[in-house]
Amino acid sequence: MSDTSSSRPSGFHRRAFIAGAAGSALVPLTARAAVQDAQAPVAQDPALPVDVTLRVNGQDKRLNLDARTTVLDALREHLKLTGSKKGCDHGQCGACTVLIGDRRVVSCLTLALAAEGQEITTIEGLATNDRLHPMQQAFVDNDAFQCGYCTPGQIMSAIACVKEGHAGSDADIREYMSGNICRCAAYPNIVAAVKQAATEIMKG
Amino acid sequence: MTAAAPEPKATMGQPVPRYDATAKVTGRATYGSDMPLDNPAYAFLVTSAIARGRINSFDLGDAKRVRGVIDIVTHENAPKLKESKLFSNGGYAGTTIQPLKSADIAHDGEIIAVVVAESYEAAREAANRVKVSYSAATPSASFDSPGTTKAAAKGQNAQFREDPQVGDFAKAFEEAEVKLTASYDTPTQHHNPMELFSTSCAWMGDDLVIYEPSQYVYGLKNGVAEQLSIDADKVRVVNPYVGGGFGSRGSMTPRTAIIAGIAKGLNRPVKLVPTRDQGFTIATYRAETRHEIKLGASRDGKLVALRHEGAEVSSRADAYCVGGTKTTTRLYACPNVDSLVSIVRADRNTPGFMRSPPEVPYLFALESAMDELAVKLNMDPVELRRVNDTTNEPIGGKPYTSRSLMACFDAAAKAFGWSQRSAAPRSMSDGDWLVGYGCASTCYPTQMGPSAARVRLQRDGRTRVEIAGHEIGTGAYTIIAQTAADRLGVPLEKVSVFIGDSDLPPAPVAGGSNSTASACSAVMMVCDQVRQKLFKAVMPNESLTDKAKETVGIGQTPTTQAAKSDRPLDLEKAFDALGASVVEEYGEWKPDGAPLDSFKAMHSGHVRLVGGAALKDKIAYAFGAEFVEVRINRLTHEIRAPRLVGAFAAGRIMNPRTARSQLMGGLIWGMSSALLEATEIDERTARYVNDNFADYLVPVNADVPGVEVILLSEQDDHINPAGAKGLGELANVGTNAAICNAIYHATGQRIRKLPVRLENIEA
Numbered sequence: 032m033s034d035t036s037s038s039r040p041s042g043f044h045r046r047a048f049i050a051g052a053a054g055s056a057l058v059p060l061t062a063r064a065a066v067q068d069a070q071a072p073v074a075q076d077p078a079l080p081v082d083v084t085l086r087v088n089g090q091d092k093r094l095n096l097d098a099r100t101t102v103l104d105a106l107r108e109h110l111k112l113t114g115s116k117k118g119c120d121h122g123q124c125g126a127c128t129v130l131i132g133d134r135r136v137v138s139c140l141t142l143a144l145a146a147e148g149q150e151i152t153t154i155e156g157l158a159t160n161d162r163l164h165p166m167q168q169a170f171v172d173n174d175a176f177q178c179g180y181c182t183p184g185q186i187m188s189a190i191a192c193v194k195e196g197h198a199g200s201d202a203d204i205r206e207y208m209s210g211n212i213c214r215c216a217a218y219p220n221i222v223a224a225v226k227q228a229a230t231e232i233m234k235g
Numbered sequence: 236m237t238a239a240a241p242e243p244k245a246t247m248g249q250p251v252p253r254y255d256a257t258a259k260v261t262g263r264a265t266y267g268s269d270m271p272l273d274n275p276a277y278a279f280l281v282t283s284a285i286a287r288g289r290i291n292s293f294d295l296g297d298a299k300r301v302r303g304v305i306d307i308v309t310h311e312n313a314p315k316l317k318e319s320k321l322f323s324n325g326g327y328a329g330t331t332i333q334p335l336k337s338a339d340i341a342h343d344g345e346i347i348a349v350v351v352a353e354s355y356e357a358a359r360e361a362a363n364r365v366k367v368s369y370s371a372a373t374p375s376a377s378f379d380s381p382g383t384t385k386a387a388a389k390g391q392n393a394q395f396r397e398d399p400q401v402g403d404f405a406k407a408f409e410e411a412e413v414k415l416t417a418s419y420d421t422p423t424q425h426h427n428p429m430e431l432f433s434t435s436c437a438w439m440g441d442d443l444v445i446y447e448p449s450q451y452v453y454g455l456k457n458g459v460a461e462q463l464s465i466d467a468d469k470v471r472v473v474n475p476y477v478g479g480g481f482g483s484r485g486s487m488t489p490r491t492a493i494i495a496g497i498a499k500g501l502n503r504p505v506k507l508v509p510t511r512d513q514g515f516t517i518a519t520y521r522a523e524t525r526h527e528i529k530l531g532a533s534r535d536g537k538l539v540a541l542r543h544e545g546a547e548v549s550s551r552a553d554a555y556c557v558g559g560t561k562t563t564t565r566l567y568a569c570p571n572v573d574s575l576v577s578i579v580r581a582d583r584n585t586p587g588f589m590r591s592p593p594e595v596p597y598l599f600a601l602e603s604a605m606d607e608l609a610v611k612l613n614m615d616p617v618e619l620r621r622v623n624d625t626t627n628e629p630i631g632g633k634p635y636t637s638r639s640l641m642a643c644f645d646a647a648a649k650a651f652g653w654s655q656r657s658a659a660p661r662s663m664s665d666g667d668w669l670v671g672y673g674c675a676s677t678c679y680p681t682q683m684g685p686s687a688a689r690v691r692l693q694r695d696g697r698t699r700v701e702i703a704g705h706e707i708g709t710g711a712y713t714i715i716a717q718t719a720a721d722r723l724g725v726p727l728e729k730v731s732v733f734i735g736d737s738d739l740p741p742a743p744v745a746g747g748s749n750s751t752a753s754a755c756s757a758v759m760m761v762c763d764q765v766r767q768k769l770f771k772a773v774m775p776n777e778s779l780t781d782k783a784k785e786t787v788g789i790g791q792t793p794t795t796q797a798a799k800s801d802r803p804l805d806l807e808k809a810f811d812a813l814g815a816s817v818v819e820e821y822g823e824w825k826p827d828g829a830p831l832d833s834f835k836a837m838h839s840g841h842v843r844l845v846g847g848a849a850l851k852d853k854i855a856y857a858f859g860a861e862f863v864e865v866r867i868n869r870l871t872h873e874i875r876a877p878r879l880v881g882a883f884a885a886g887r888i889m890n891p892r893t894a895r896s897q898l899m900g901g902l903i904w905g906m907s908s909a910l911l912e913a914t915e916i917d918e919r920t921a922r923y924v925n926d927n928f929a930d931y932l933v934p935v936n937a938d939v940p941g942v943e944v945i946l947l948s949e950q951d952d953h954i955n956p957a958g959a960k961g962l963g964e965l966a967n968v969g970t971n972a973a974i975c976n977a978i979y980h981a982t983g984q985r986i987r988k989l990p991v992r993l994e995n996i997e998a
Contacts, residue, residue, distance in 0.1 A: 079302075097356040104355055113269035114262020116478070118429045119511040123928035126429055154262035167260040171252055174239040174896050178708030179259030180266060180429040180478030201940075209935040212928060214429045214479050215708045216903035217896060218936045220239050 083147050087112065088156030094143070102138035102146050103127045106153060114154035114183045118212070125211030128184035129153050135191035154183035157190075165235075166190050169228035170221075177215035185211045189225045190232070198229040241891040244948045246958070248721070250892035254712035254732060255476070264476045268433040268508050270446040275435065276305055278494060278507040279358035281348035281365045282516060283340045286374035286921035287582045290338040290347060294366035298350065301364060303357035305501065308349045310335045314496025316462045321553050321585070322486035323394045327458025327840060329486030329519045330585035332552045335493060340369070341552060342584045343922040344516025346489065351497060351505060374582035374921035377423075377523060377548055385546065388576040391554040395576065399564040399630045402571035404529075407540035411531025415608050419528065419600040420988040421971075422913035423548075423923075424521040425514070426589050427933060430478025432488065432514045436495040437504035443470045443495055448477040450484040451744035452703050452737040455491065457840030462492035463499075467839070475735040480707040482588035485746040488518050512926040519587025520914065522548040522555070526600035530608050531571075536622045538569035545597060546577045550585040554578050557588075559597025561848045562856075566601065566678060568625035582921045588746055590901075591964040594679060595908060595971065602675035602972030603987060606979065616674055616976065617644050617653065620860075628854045636855045636953035639884030640676060643860035646945050647882035648674070651862035660983035668866040671981025675969035680847025681855035681886070681960040683826035684743030685833040686757035691819040692765050694810040696725045704734040704754045705745035709963055710893030711754065717890060718755045718957070722762035740821060741837045747844050748961025751889060755957035757824040764820040769804055772813035826955055846954075853953060857960035859883035861902065861970050865977040872996040876906050876938075876974060881966055882945035887958035891946055898944045898966040905970020907934045913990050 080095045085105060094109050103120075106112040106129075115138055118126035122140040129138045130152040157164035163171070166186050176182040188211045192198055197207035204225045205218070213221065240250035258264040295307050308314075313335035320326025334346035348365055352358035375382035388395040408414065434447040443465075449455045452472040460467040477484065490507060498505040509517060524547045531540030543563045549555045560574035589595075609616040624641050627634050648654070656672040657663055663670040689701040700719045704711045712732045720727040733739060743753050810816060825833045828845045836843050848854050864878040879902045888894045911932035915924040925931045944966075951958055971989055979985050984997055 097354050099356045100354075107269075108355065111271060112262075113265065116266070116429070117268070117431060117508060118478075119928045121511065121927060121929070123511075124429065154260075158261055163257070163260065170260045171256040172239070173237055174253065174256075174892050176259055176708075177710075177896055177900060178429065178479040178706075179255070179264050179476060182259050183262045186260060205936045205940065209937040212429070212933060212935060214427060214481070214933060215896075216900035216907075216934060216939070218903065218934070218939045219899060219942050220896065221936060223238060 081144065083143055085143060085146060085151060086149065087151045088153060096143055098144060100143045102129065102141045102143050102151065105143040106138065112153055112155050116180055116183060118181065125188060126181045126184040128187045128211065130187055130191060133191065133194060135188050154186060165231040166228040169224040173220045173224040173227060175220040175224040176217050181211060181213045185213065185221060189228065192225060193229045193232050198225050239892055239895070241895055241946060243891050244946065246948045246950050247888040247946065248717055248890050250890055251713065251717065251727060253710060253893065254716050255706060266430055266476050266478050267435060267446045267448045267474050268506065270435060272435055272437055272504040272506060275504040275506040276351045276353065276501060277355040277358045278497065278505050279350045279362040280346050280507070280509050280513055280517070281350065281362045282513055283343060283345040283347050284367065285340055285369045285371040286343035288340050288369050288371040290340065291368040291370055293348065297364040297366070298361040301357055301361040303353035304361045305351045305353065307361070307365065308335065308351070308497055309347065310337055313493070314500060316492050316496060317464055319458050319461055319487065321555070323392065323555060325393065325841065327454050327461065327487045329488055329587045330550065330553060332550065332585060334489050342516065342550065342582055343920065344513065344584065346493070346517060349493060349497060351501065376916050376918045376921035377581055378525060378579055380581060380918060383579050383581050385577050385579045388554070388556045388558055388578050391578065392556050395556055395558045397561070398574050398576060399560055400573050401630050404540050404542050404571045404573035407571035408529055408531040408542065411539050412534050413532045413608070413611050415530045415604060415611060417528055417604055417607055417987060419526045419603055421524045421596040421599055422989055423523045423916060424589060424908065424912045425914050425931060426481040426483035426520070427928070427931060428479030428481055428483055431508055431511065432490065432518050433508045434491050434494050435504060435506040436498040438499055441469055445470065445472045445491060445495065447472065447474060447491060448480070448484050449474050450477065450480040450705050450707060450746055451840070452705070452735065453741045454744060454840040455487050456737040458487035459492050459495055463495060472737040473735065475706065477705055477707040480745060481590045482592065482746060483518050485588055485744050486519070490517055511928060515914065515923045515926040516584050519585060521589035521592065522586035524596040526597070528600050528604040530604055532608060532612065536612050536614050536619050538567055538623050540571045541569045542573040543597070543601065544575045546579055548579050548581055548583065548586065550583050551580050553585040555586050557593040559593030562594060562678065562680065563597045563601040565628035565630055565848055565854065566676065567623035569629050572629060590904060591679060591968045594964070594968040598677065598969050599971045599989065602969050603975055606673065606972065606976040607985065615658070617648055620644060620676055628848065633852060633854045636853050637949055637951040638856070638858060639947055639949050640858040640860065642947055643858055643882040643884055646947060647860045647862050647880050650943060650945055651880040653862060660980055667869050669869055669981040671865045671977040671979070672862065673865070673973045673975070673977025673980055674860065674862045675973035675976060677859040677861055677965055677969035678856045679748060679961065679965040679968060681752065681857055681954050682747045682749040682844045682846035683752045683756065683955045684749050684842060684844045685823065685825035685829055685837045686742045686753040687740035687821065687823045687837065688757040688761045689740050689819065689821045690719060690758065690761045690765050691817060692723060694806060694816045696729045696806060698723060698725050698730045699733065700730060700758060701733045701739045702742050702754055702758065703737055703739040704742040704750055706735060707745055709750065709897060710890060711750060713893055714751055714889040715754055715758055718758045719762055722759050723765065743844065744842050748963045749844055751961060752955045752957050752959045755889065755959060756955045757822065759956050760824045761820050761822040764822050765818050768818050768820065769809040769813060773804055773809050855954050855960070857883070857885035857962055857965050859965055861905070861973045863970065863973045863977050865974060865981055867978065867981050867996060872993040874910055874991065874993060874996065876910065878941045879906060879970070880943045882947060883962060883965055884947040884949040885962040885965060886949055886951045886954060886960040888946055889959060894946060894962055895944045897963050899942050901966025902942050902944070902970055903934050903939050904967035906939070906974060908967065908989065909971035909974035910990055
């Protein structure tokens, strides 16, 4: 892996990927289903690695990945950026939320290949020179977490929530932050944090 | 001060921000599956599609052809593991069902194979290609299924020692002026902590390191060593941060020794990150319960008879139960009490502790029944609690060390505006919304366990505290740092805390809300050892009376009254007198009444908690009162809980910020337990149906508009040196009853089965 500022053509071959994906779609998802299904075809070789360059927190990262690798697993398992968390791998909990461009996305449902050429911002990319982003500081001030596992996703989601213009009222914040589950239930403190940071973010 | 940091009252520490706050908001906090491993292999589990029967054969051909597959482990080639006894039976394990041991299947979703591959993607694909042929038998899913067996808990569960009884219940109930008999049901629930049930196992020669979210690193270390038949000193469990526990990580699950065994065989680190749905069957859960309550009272509301019968589901293999009658029979004054707890065995994975294990289901029953009794008596439910308040528990007559139940009721009632309530059901509304107010008591036993700590103080005041505690979101780092800073009189920012590592001095399981009391008492004791050493160096001829020990401080800026010293030591002078630059002390603390083998047990990962109703000549509980407003749409029957207000008294509050957050989260858990959470079981297959975050409903931000937490001052000198009662499991108790009581007030409909969904509302 090396860092480079130029964008590179990907080694990803569409045909190989589609063959792999289609093959996967035909096989049963679990052993439960396998009881009835004796003869599923074997995919050609869906694990053939492909080259991909991801732009993460302002740096280009060249990777050689299984085509099915998600942005989340690329970050965590290949780039050692473990701030983004896996809570369900189904897009149901929001712990893996990152920004792609200005948009908040669940990185567990986004293939790394699909994110090539776009700006990915993770929790590790927010603080500058050890100065916390206003949303991070607001989470500290308002004790907007307990175990902290959902927190990176909450903060990334909260930044987008403010920029989308969805932080105008408590009710709006609650609604537009409801894609991020906090099992410790720090919700009222999260609302207070988003309110505090929204003022600063909109100013600057 | 923000709302998050309440002004401390008497008997409270400072609401300082969390020690680990910056790590948690920057992504630098490292949880189990974040730990870097050298060239790991990735494991993916295959779980059983039947709940009862046998595996005839595997067809692994397709799976093995997947590029990157290293090995597929089934019962035919699994590492040989020793069995471990159940946690609640003196062992380490949350289940004695040991997967991969034979072809037998004991429950749906049991681990039947582990695929190991070069990548996560390959392991997942190969796991999906494993084909299994089963011989399936009809499973028994739950209470009403044919084939279950039911027997009294006493005699089959070592931790369930008594069915509390006093007086003559039958006679008193027969003669009571007002009587109530009612039955209540609570559902299966899963903890669903945010962090998955991962484990990573890495060997260096004969030494094993395990990175795994655990609420008990010493238990896991010793348990895995026992299963692998190796010396416990060879095993180290590391987890500086745990992504939520709620009881699910207190006991060892079978996955860890299996993965450790596979890693040993491969001579390579193995990383397992199970899926969310697998977490429903490879760990524990809160079992469904059923209750019958009988209350007899005089016309003025005084209880004369109380009977609580509970039944709980467990697995065929293990007689797990929570047995909450030890609390419900002692909460109110009542001269004639009877109780019975039974266990029903079904083809299920073994249940386990989930946040306030006994209190959530058992107080739902009692606190609902108290409300029903208040209606029968035409009495305010707060007043019914008041006339039955007591300073001594009724079974053995032992005094509560402190009991602020009615102070909590009065504070919460005032904040809530209870006096605005019109008592008649269906008498309050707002447009299309029926409005109801309800309340309930909460309580939780105060428990402590033996704990060790090491404290190192340097000449410049820098302090290092080491204790194998657990940061599961409770604020353990923070309050341990505060305790050491206060006790030593050093600035808080000079204190470093190391927890979550079984190479550190042992601490109890982070369960039963004992951690604050245990860890802080141990840290205080060892800080005192440090102070004494310096004190003796400076004043070798002066004898250290207990009074002097209490008042000798060593630093400049004590942050609380407790640490303020009338005779502060100058650190430089003290170290000069000592002729050293570092003082390091290790000590082992145990609570009054702890068994003789406490310290030995502590090192071997066995829990020796004391407290609650089990104390010899006293009884120790924290108390609270909870008030809720519900709104039910008269057209759609949608149920909302816009306001939750709780007042709590739990001895010394170490940090009002972290305490408030835990209690706030608890209240939301309580609401959730009433209105949202239930694991649905397919009666035919004994399978959990809604095993994911979309279908297993947990609260999201939009579900909780208003939560208010009131912390009461309470001083209790009879519990532990820290003066602290656990509060992590206090606020989610009784809330479910308060909500059903409010629904009754809004609609006139009494609902005795949880959770309450809009389809359960009749009008």
